Amino acid sequence: MELRRHIEILLLSNDCVIVPNLGGFMAHHVVARYDQNDGMFIPPLRTLGFNPQLNMSDSLLAQSYVDTYDISYPEAVSRVEHEVKLLKQRIEAEGKLELPDLGTIYLNNRGRYEFEPCLSGILTPGLYGFGALEMPMLQQKASENPEMGTIQLATRPMRPMEPVQTNKTSKLATIMSQTNYQDTPQEEKTISIKVSVLRNLAVTAVAAVALLLFARPVAPGENESASQSEEASVVSIATSAPEESAATEPTVDLFSSLEKVSQKIQISKEVGEVPSPGTYTIVLAYSLPLENAQAFLADVKSKGARKAVLFTYNSENVIAYGSYATQSEAYSQLKAMMDDGSVASGWIMQVK
Numbered sequence: 001m002e003l004r005r006h007i008e009i010l011l012l013s014n015d016c017v018i019v020p021n022l023g024g025f026m027a028h029h030v031v032a033r034y035d036q037n038d039g040m041f042i043p044p045l046r047t048l049g050f051n052p053q054l055n056m057s058d059s060l061l062a063q064s065y066v067d068t069y070d071i072s073y074p075e076a077v078s079r080v081e082h083e084v085k086l087l088k089q090r091i092e093a094e095g096k097l098e099l100p101d102l103g104t105i106y107l108n109n110r111g112r113y114e115f116e117p118c119l120s121g122i123l124t125p126g127l128y129g130f131g132a133l134e135m136p137m138l139q140q141k142a143s144e145n146p147e148m149g150t151i152q153l154a155t156r157p158m159r160p161m162e163p164v165q166t167n168k169t170s171k172l173a174t175i176m177s178q179t180n181y182q183d184t185p186q187e188e189k190t191i192s193i194k195v196s197v198l199r200n201l202a203v204t205a206v207a208a209v210a211l212l213l214f215a216r217p218v219a220p221g222e223n224e225s226a227s228q229s230e231e232a233s234v235v236s237i238a239t240s241a242p243e244e245s246a247a248t249e250p251t252v253d254l255f256s257s258l259e260k261v262s263q264k265i266q267i268s269k270e271v272g273e274v275p276s277p278g279t280y281t282i283v284l285a286y287s288l289p290l291e292n293a294q295a296f297l298a299d300v301k302s303k304g305a306r307k308a309v310l311f312t313y314n315s316e317n318v319i320a321y322g323s324y325a326t327q328s329e330a331y332s333q334l335k336a337m338m339d340d341g342s343v344a345s346g347w348i349m350q351v352k
Contacts, residue, residue: 003083004099006064011048011122017060020077022084023113024054025102026286027122031352033278039137043130046122048103049283049347050115112338115347116331272307275323275351280330282337282346284308285319293317304342313351321346 003019010017011027018024025048032044057077065076091097091107098104103117275281284305285296297310297319308321321337324330330348337343 003080003087004102006061006068007099008101008123010060010064012124014060016054018054018056018058019061019084020057020080021055022087023050023052023115025050026054026347028347028349030121030350033350034135036137039134041133041135043132045120046124047348047350048115048117048122049349050103050105050113050117051345051347052113053345108335108338110339112345114335114338272309272321273323274309274311275320277351279323279325280327280348280350281323282321282330282334282343283318283349284321284343284346285317287316288319290317293319300343304340305337320349323351 007017007019007025011025015027016024027046027048030045030047033042034040035042062073062076062080065071065079066073069076069079071079087097091105091113096104096106101118101123103115106114106116108114284300285293288296293310297308300308300319300321305321308319310317310319312318321343322330322333324333327348327350334343334346334348338345
C-alpha cells in the first residue's frame, strides 16, 4: 500500500504516473455537467485511467521514493520492483486488487489487467469543496404546480376545396374525387413490371421507328399485299428479337449482387462518428502525432474496430470508439472488445 500512497501523491501535481512492469495511471479532467434524471448540477472532477502498455520507467516514482525515504536511486528502483512484484502476486491470487481512493485492478480471463476508477474521482486540491447543486427544470416545476398550466389551441383538419361544376364531366370528376378522398392516409402501392415486358415494348418501338424511316414507297401498279408482307416480316423479327437476345445475353446472378450490396451497406453502418459533448467514449490512443495516429487508426479498424474515429480534442489527436450515454455502457463495450481481440486496451472519457 506504500506504492498506492506514492501514486496518489504524485497525481496531485502530475497527470500521468507510470509504475514499471505494471502500467500507467493517467488522470483526465471531467467538466461539470447537468443530470436531467436527478435535476442536479454535478461539479467537475478528475477521473483516472489505466494503460498496461505504459510500463517503461520514467523515474518519477523512483524519485519519490528517494525523496521520501532518503535512499539512493538504485535502492529506490529495487524497492519499487519488489513492491510491484508483491502487488502482481496478490492480483493473481485474489483476481483483483482495490487501491483506495484510486480504483480497482482486475485480471480478466485472458490474463490482462483491467481498471475501474473510483466514481468520486481522485483527490484534486483545485476542486476541493465543490458539491452538487440541485436545480430542477422549469417544465418539472410547472407539472408539480397545478396553477402553472399550459394553453392548448384547438385545431381541425382542412378539407379540400370542391371544384366548380360546369358540366356533366366536371360533376363526375367531383364525385370521383370525393369518393377517393379519405381522412386517413392511404397505403403506398408499388407497381411492378416485368423486365421482359419492358424489353418487348422497347423492341416494338424500335421496329415502329424503323418502319417509318426505311419504308419503301409503293408504286401505283404494285400489289399492296407485298408491302403488307414486308411489314409483317419486320414485326415478326421485332417480336422474335427479345427471345433471341434473351438466349444469347449472359444471365446476371442477382443473389451475388444483392450480397455485395448488403456487405457495402453493413460496412457503411460501421463507420464511426465523433462523440458529442456530454457523452462517454472509449479512448484507444491519446496525444499522438498525426501520422502515428492515422497508422494506429488503420490498424484498429483492420482488427475489427471499424467505428473508431480520429479527431482533435483539446489540441490533441485522439482516437476514440463509440458514443455512450452512461459510463457503464462504455465499460461493457470496452471489455467485450478486449475479449475478442479488437483492441489491446483503452480507457473511458467524458467529452466536454
